[in-house]
Amino acid sequence: MTSSVIETNQLTKDHFSHILRKRFRAVDGLTLKVETNETYGLLGLNGAGKTTTLKLLVGLLRPTAGTVSVLGHRAGDRRALGRIGFLPENPYFYSYLTGGEFLDFAAELFGLPVKERRERSRALLKMVSMADSENVPLRKCSKGMLQRLGIAQALINDPDVLFLDEPMSGLDPIGRRDVRLIMMELKAQGKTVFFNSHLLPDVNEICDRVGVLHRGRLAGEESVSAISSGGSYQDLEEYFLTTVNQAESERQALVVSK
Amino acid sequence: MSMKALYPMVAIARNTFRETVRDRVLYAFVVFAFILTLAGILLGSISVGQDLRILEDLGLATIAFIGGIIGIFVGTSLVHKEVERRTIYLIVTKPLSRWQFVTGKYIGLALCLLVVSAAMGGFLLGVVALLNPDHAVNPLMVEAVALIYLELLFVIAVATFFSTFATPLMSVVFTLSVWFIGHFALSLRALGRLSSDAATSRFFDFLYWLMPDLASITKIRGDLMYGRQPEMELLVFLCSYVCAYIVLLLSMATVITERREFP
Numbered sequence: 001m002t003s004s005v006i007e008t009n010q011l012t013k014d015h016f017s018h019i020l021r022k023r024f025r026a027v028d029g030l031t032l033k034v035e036t037n038e039t040y041g042l043l044g045l046n047g048a049g050k051t052t053t054l055k056l057l058v059g060l061l062r063p064t065a066g067t068v069s070v071l072g073h074r075a076g077d078r079r080a081l082g083r084i085g086f087l088p089e090n091p092y093f094y095s096y097l098t099g100g101e102f103l104d105f106a107a108e109l110f111g112l113p114v115k116e117r118r119e120r121s122r123a124l125l126k127m128v129s130m131a132d133s134e135n136v137p138l139r140k141c142s143k144g145m146l147q148r149l150g151i152a153q154a155l156i157n158d159p160d161v162l163f164l165d166e167p168m169s170g171l172d173p174i175g176r177r178d179v180r181l182i183m184m185e186l187k188a189q190g191k192t193v194f195f196n197s198h199l200l201p202d203v204n205e206i207c208d209r210v211g212v213l214h215r216g217r218l219a220g221e222e223s224v225s226a227i228s229s230g231g232s233y234q235d236l237e238e239y240f241l242t243t244v245n246q247a248e249s250e251r252q253a254l255v256v257s258k
Numbered sequence: 259m260s261m262k263a264l265y266p267m268v269a270i271a272r273n274t275f276r277e278t279v280r281d282r283v284l285y286a287f288v289v290f291a292f293i294l295t296l297a298g299i300l301l302g303s304i305s306v307g308q309d310l311r312i313l314e315d316l317g318l319a320t321i322a323f324i325g326g327i328i329g330i331f332v333g334t335s336l337v338h339k340e341v342e343r344r345t346i347y348l349i350v351t352k353p354l355s356r357w358q359f360v361t362g363k364y365i366g367l368a369l370c371l372l373v374v375s376a377a378m379g380g381f382l383l384g385v386v387a388l389l390n391p392d393h394a395v396n397p398l399m400v401e402a403v404a405l406i407y408l409e410l411l412f413v414i415a416v417a418t419f420f421s422t423f424a425t426p427l428m429s430v431v432f433t434l435s436v437w438f439i440g441h442f443a444l445s446l447r448a449l450g451r452l453s454s455d456a457a458t459s460r461f462f463d464f465l466y467w468l469m470p471d472l473a474s475i476t477k478i479r480g481d482l483m484y485g486r487q488p489e490m491e492l493l494v495f496l497c498s499y500v501c502a503y504i505v506l507l508l509s510m511a512t513v514i515t516e517r518r519e520f521p
Contacts (some may be wrong), residue, residue, distance in 0.1 A: 015521065058351045062519040068422075082353035092344040093274065096280040108269035109352040111262045155349065 005161055005192045006034035006057060010066035026052040028216035039193040041203040043240055044213035050196040052090055054165050058086045069194065071161060081111065085154035089165040091146060095139035098147055099130055102138060106153040122157055124152040129178060143170035151179065164195035168202050191241055204236040212243040219247035259378040266354035267362040274366025276386060278332055291378050295385060310390060314483060322406045325375050326437065329410050332346040333417025334429030336363045336450055355510040364418050364508055371410050379403035405479050409472055412500050413437055415507040422514045440472035470503050477509035
């Protein structure tokens with residue numbers, strides 16, 4: 001049993017193009033650990049491999065090489081899946097369901113009894129400020145409302161670990177603030193949160209530690225308090241840009257030397 | 259297996275049922291089936307004393323045809339649509355097995371077809387009773403509708419299987435082919451025997467054993483409409499035969515889904 005809640009070791013994932021089967025390495029030898037009650041933000045440019053990493057952690061993809069474990073189990077193991085919550089990027093839902101029906105469906109997938117399902121659904125709809133929209137069909141919901149419902153379904157089983165892919169995406173400033181507050185509340189409840197984001201101010205406010213992914217490799221990892229203390233970097237943005245630029249320079253130097 | 263283990267499967271089945279019954283296209287098909295059944299009255303009126311017979315035959319053929327069309331078009335997109343719309347992300351990251359997912363999808367559609375078949379069968383019985391109040395409800399006709407439903411259960415199992423790896427269009431082509439060939443299974447064997455080449459003969463023999471013999475179901479249905487009750491042993495055999503195919507197809511669908519990644 002590992003002490004870390006999330007642990008990857010030399011995690012590698014290759015994708016192949018459809019026709020020519022050309023290999024593209026999306027995640028390259030990623031080794032990281034996330035401890036209990038930690039809020040970890042994975043940062044990176046578009047195409048850096050953040051979403052692929054998250055999909056490997058929740059078992060939607062299988063590693064090409066390396067290992068990945070969540071709560072001491074192989075990623076995707078049902079014992080781990082029963083204790084995690086997952087919000088995909090731009091979540092897609094069943095347009096023919098209402099918000100209440102959708103949450104009930106998500107709860108039933110965890111095997112929760114009817115009474116508990118109803119109680120949790122109502123509490124979560126209230127938590128994400130959607131109590132009045134319980135009976136609204138999802139096809140009539142705005143992107144922000146769907147994002148809130150996505151967060152609610154990720155919390156339906158009262159998970160120990162949360163994986164959120166761009167949780168602030170599509171939200172207006174009030175929605176972003178609400179999600180920030182929810183994530184802080186989750187941290188206060190002792191939960192571990194692993195998320196991807198582009199929004200550095202939000203990351204700065206929520207995270208304990210950040211990792212910067214560049215072209216599938218972990219280019220840097222630092223605690224937010226160390227960055228904020230103003231030692232080597234002014235702020236998170238400077239840390240992020242410096243780390244990415246440095247990783248890109250090293251990569252290009254390596255390409256030239258080859 | 260505890261009852262709790264059934265919850266996820268029931269959730270998937272209920273969701274699939276909801277999805278299908280909330281699709282307006284389904285109602286268009288059912289209305290079309292009602293119109294086709296009523297057309298039997300017109301056809302029957304130009305026959306010589308066979309009006310009820312024609313109405314019943316056309317009504318049953320309509321149930322089989324419309325049920326099959328609904329089953330194929332919904333069934334072939336059953337799993338594919340979840341992947342295409344990425345709703346699968348929310349399902350496979352929950353603690354349920356892939357067999358629970360595949361079986362749940364299948365049961366959801368099977369329940370929907372049960373309701374549709376019962377509605378179309380009920381409508382046919384109602385029309386027959388209206389035209390001839392003395393004509394008591396024919397229990398053999400209820401059996402005939404049940405046999406149609408048995409065939410539909412097989413068709414949607416084939417559609418579910420193909421939907422796990424093929425596009426909806428290809429799945430429709432494959433499922434229609436299996437359904438069609440299933441009705442001409444004996445011809446496959448006869449075709450093999452016509453060939454002088456041993457390899458060709460063996461190939462058609464293999465196809466005959468591989469494909470389901472759906473013509474038997476149609477034949478028994480015909481017998482029922484002529485008032486001939488088939489032996490119980492034969493009915494039990496047919497049910498077991500179709501069930502074996504369904505279990506095999508859903509098992510293969512589970513294995514394929516189990517091996518899949520969802521990028």
